[in-house]
Amino acid sequence: xxxxxxxxxxxxxxxxxxxxxxxxxxxxxxxxxxxxxxxxxxxxxxxxxxxxxxxxxxxxxxxxxxxxxxxxxxxxxxxxxxxxxxxxxxxxxxxxxxxxxxxxxxxxxxxxxxxxxxxxxxxxxxxxxxxxxxxxxxxxxxxxxxxxxxxxxxxxxxxxxxxxxxxxxxxxxxxxxxxxxxxxxxxxxxxxxxxxxxxxxxxxxxxxxxxxxxxxxxxxxxxxxxxxxxxxxxxxxxxxxxxxxxxxxxxxxxxxxxxxxxxxxxxxxxxxxxxxxxxxxxxxxxxxxxxxxxxxxxxxxxxxxxxxxxxxxxxxxxxxxxxxxxxxx
Ligand code: PEP
Ligand code: MG
Numbered sequence: 001x002x003x004x005x006x007x008x009x010x011x012x013x014x015x016x017x018x019x020x021x022x023x024x025x026x027x028x029x030x031x032x033x034x035x036x037x038x039x040x041x042x043x044x045x046x047x048x049x050x051x052x053x054x055x056x057x058x059x060x061x062x063x064x065x066x067x068x069x070x071x072x073x074x075x076x077x078x079x080x081x082x083x084x085x086x087x088x089x090x091x092x093x094x095x096x097x098x099x100x101x102x103x104x105x106x107x108x109x110x111x112x113x114x115x116x117x118x119x120x121x122x123x124x125x126x127x128x129x130x131x132x133x134x135x136x137x138x139x140x141x142x143x144x145x146x147x148x149x150x151x152x153x154x155x156x157x158x159x160x161x162x163x164x165x166x167x168x169x170x171x172x173x174x175x176x177x178x179x180x181x182x183x184x185x186x187x188x189x190x191x192x193x194x195x196x197x198x199x200x201x202x203x204x205x206x207x208x209x210x211x212x213x214x215x216x217x218x219x220x221x222x223x224x225x226x227x228x229x230x231x232x233x234x235x236x237x238x239x240x241x242x243x244x245x246x247x248x249x250x251x252x253x254x255x256x257x258x259x260x261x262x263x264x265x266x267x268x269x270x271x272x273x274x275x276x277x278x279x280x281x282x283x284x285x286x287x288x289x290x291x292x293x294x295x296x297x298x299x300x301x302x303x304x305x306x307x308x309x310x311x312x313x314x315x316x317x318x319x320x321x322x323x324x325x326x327x328x329x
Contacts, residue, residue: 271302
């Protein structure tokens with residue numbers, strides 16, 4: 001298989017019926033970067049900036065943040081990189097940063113964009129580091145755990161302030177700034193069109209979205225094994241997001257673990273996703289699946305399942321049967 005993956009690496013990422021798919025990789029540290037070349041990823045769809053904070057003994061200084069972001073972009077060359085702003089709190093704790101209060105439900109608590117908007121100095125330092133590191137380039141930033149559109153507006157205001165500040169002091173700025181939001185909180189599902197208009201792109205964080213849609217703690221295997229990520233209700237949610245993106249001409253991607261498993265990646269393509277981001281080791285297997293996938297036919301069969309009214313249908317089995325019939329391995 002490794003040989004097949006290596007051979008596929010330099011071939012375009014297209015399905016059997018020639019639909020092009022953007023296959024990106026997730027990363028978070030400098031050691032991940034060689035994978036960009038080795039995996040043949042189109043870019044970095046999710047750069048988890050909190051990892052630098054998690055492996056440090058104290059808050060990384062502004063210079064260290066800027067240096068990392070610069071190195072990441074230098075290594076990526078022409079390939080796009082999407083930096084997620086700090087996603088700390090919840091399951092991602094920093095030993096040197098105590099909230100000063102106890103949270104009974106950290107997953108629903110003071111985390112990600114909620115925390116950074118409450119600590120604007122932290123957010124602005126990171127944004128400034130990103131802006132300085134990406135002089136002359138396109139800077140793609142995305143906000144984690146957005147719940148309401150006002151958070152995007154608030155973040156944008158802080159970003160604009162940094163842009164003004166830097167340009168006043170004669171710094172080179174990115175040639176373009178793109179701001180995206182992660183779809184991880186179900187409340188966004190009822191403001192999809194407004195969300196799509198408020199940002200330049202959207203990325204589905206299916207790990208958290210599944211946790212919140214199904215009310216299933218993502219780290220509790222006692223219950224999580226009970227629920228299938230390919231359950232029809234959840235697939236309807238994912239389809240709703242892809243459709244809203246198409247309707248509003250806003251690029252939509254998905255960067256949760258679902259993207260990296262060939263069977264679920266197949267489903268994502270069937271639902272209309274044309275860009276996904278996964279761990280680098282998954283790119284080969286997903287590309288291998290794609291080369292044998294007649295996406296048009298598969299989408300139609302999935303559409304029938306999703307609208308059949310039998311919401312308990314075993315989609316996973318259906319997809320595996322389809323894969324077997326079509327020689328997809
Ligand atoms: C997600 O929630 O799907 C995601 C990509 O973010 P993380 O796994 O870092 O929470
Ligand atoms: Mg998440």
